[in-house]
Every structure is written in structure tokens, then in C-alpha cells.
Amino acid sequence: MATEISNLLSAAAPRAVAAVRGVSDDQLDLPTPCSEYAVRDLLNHLYDVVVNFQALAGKRQPEWTEKPDHLAEGWRDRFEAETAKLVEAWSDPAALDGVSPGMGLPQETVGTMVLLDLTVHAWDLAVATGQPYRPAPEVLPPLYALCEQMGPAAREQGVFAEPVGTSSSDAPEMDRLLALTGRDPGWSAGA
Known part of the structure; x- marks a missing residue:
């Protein structure tokens, strides 16, 4: 079975997986648009989000306090597998x-919040x-609506x-969505 959220996650997931797979080991210490995160930190954060939002789909308490390093052998494959589990969890x-x-x-x-993280991160x-990225077009309207609704509290x-x-x-x-989250759509590591 599928839900609107799982369909949107299904559209966003391959693009997120491709971005994760496109990160080379020598790029892990590069800065990101999330000023508090280097690439390594952002990958670990996104992995935590994907796992914890599986628990939230099942109405279980997530584990946000543990911060393991997920970037051990095979981390790209594990991220893809956990992302598939995320889509499945939200399909109920x-x-x-x-x-x-x-x-x-x-x-x-x-x-919709996990869809936002998967897309924006x-x-x-x-x-x-330095990878190209184009979001799944169908995810943008609900994400934009979420950011307009939740933006003041999120800030x-x-x-x-x-x-x-x-x-x-x-x-x-996508630029408008990024702007609502406080990101500069023209961000680059050299700027």
C-alpha cells in the first residue's frame, strides 16, 4: 500500500541516495550550507533523520541523543537501505x-518534515x-507550504x-524553498 507521503518520499529518495553516493571520502571535511555541519556531520545527521523518522512513522519514540558515526564500511549502501525502510514505514x-x-x-x-530533510539536505x-541536484518537482509545493506554516516556529x-x-x-x-529555510540558493564552498 502507499500513502501520499510515501509516494513523495519515493520520488525524493533516489535523489538523496544519489547525492549521498556522490560524496567521495576526500570530501567528508568540506563545509556545507549548514554552517554547523561539515559534509561528514551532515551525512551522519541525515542518516539519523532517516532512521529516527522510521520510528516516528510507527509512532515510537526516536533516539535523538545517541550520535554514532555511521560512516563505517558500506555506509552508502546502508543509507540507501535505511531510506528504503523510511519509504516503507510511511507507506502504511x-x-x-x-x-x-x-x-x-x-x-x-x-x-512532510522528513521529506523536507531528505530534499534540502x-x-x-x-x-x-560539486554535484548537480534537481529535486523531484512534485515534492516542492507541499514542502513550500510546510516551510511557510512552520517557518516562524522553526526559526x-x-x-x-x-x-x-x-x-x-x-x-x-527550489530557490524559494531554500530561502525559506534560511539558505542562500547561490551558496558555494568558495564564497
């Missing part, structure tokens, strides 16, 4: 019912490592930075 219609005991938000919102990794909690000035309606949709 029951995953979208009610409020998340782990986040205190509607489950549909939680599912894939862009972060791609731009940090207050330090999850998003202040919006960047690329929010005009004629800017590409």
Missing part, C-alpha cells in the same frame, strides 16, 4: 493517523560536493535561519 496509512507521540505534531506534518550535500527554535531574499514569486521553486 496508519502512519498518518493522529498526533506523533515523539513530536507532538500531526503525523502528516511529521511525514540532499541539496546541501550536492552543492557542498524560533533555531532549526531554520532567517529567510534569505530569494522568495520572489518569479524565483525557481
Whole structure:
């Protein structure tokens, strides 16, 4: 069975997996658009997100405090396998019912939040490592709506930075999404 969230995750997942697979070992210490994360840190964070949001789909408490280094032998293959499990976890219609005991938000919102991380952090990794990245077009409208809805609270909690000035309606949709999360769509490691 599938849900709207699992369909969107299915569209976003291969692009995130490609960005992860495109990171070479000699790029792990490069900076990213997430100023607090080097590539290695962002990969570990994204791995944690993918695993913990599997638990959230099952309405279980995630484990955010443990911060293992996931970049051991075979980490690219494990990331792909965990991402497939994430899509599967959100394909159960029951995953979208009610409020998340782990986040205190509607489950549909939680599912869209992991879609946001998968999409935006894939862009972060791609731009940090010189890879091309094009998001799945169908994920952008719900992500933009989520960022408009949750943006003030996310900025207050330090999850998003202040919006960047690329929010005009004629800017590409991905650029507007990045701007809402406080990212500069023109970011480059050398800037």
C-alpha cells in the first residue's frame, strides 16, 4: 500500500541516495550550507533523520541523543537501505493517523518534515560536493507550504535561519524553498 507521503518520499529518495553516493571520502571535511555541519556531520545527521523518522512513522519514540558515526564500511549502501525502510514505514496509512507521540505534531506534518530533510539536505550535500541536484518537482509545493506554516516556529527554535531574499514569486521553486529555510540558493564552498 502507499500513502501520499510515501509516494513523495519515493520520488525524493533516489535523489538523496544519489547525492549521498556522490560524496567521495576526500570530501567528508568540506563545509556545507549548514554552517554547523561539515559534509561528514551532515551525512551522519541525515542518516539519523532517516532512521529516527522510521520510528516516528510507527509512532515510537526516536533516539535523538545517541550520535554514532555511521560512516563505517558500506555506509552508502546502508543509507540507501535505511531510506528504503523510511519509504516503507510511511507507506502504511496508519502512519498518518493522529498526533506523533515523539513530536507532538500531526503525523502528516511529521511525514512532510522528513521529506523536507531528505530534499534540502540532499541539496546541501550536492552543492557542498560539486554535484548537480534537481529535486523531484512534485515534492516542492507541499514542502513550500510546510516551510511557510512552520517557518516562524522553526526559526524560533533555531532549526531554520532567517529567510534569505530569494522568495520572489518569479524565483525557481527550489530557490524559494531554500530561502525559506534560511539558505542562500547561490551558496558555494568558495564564497
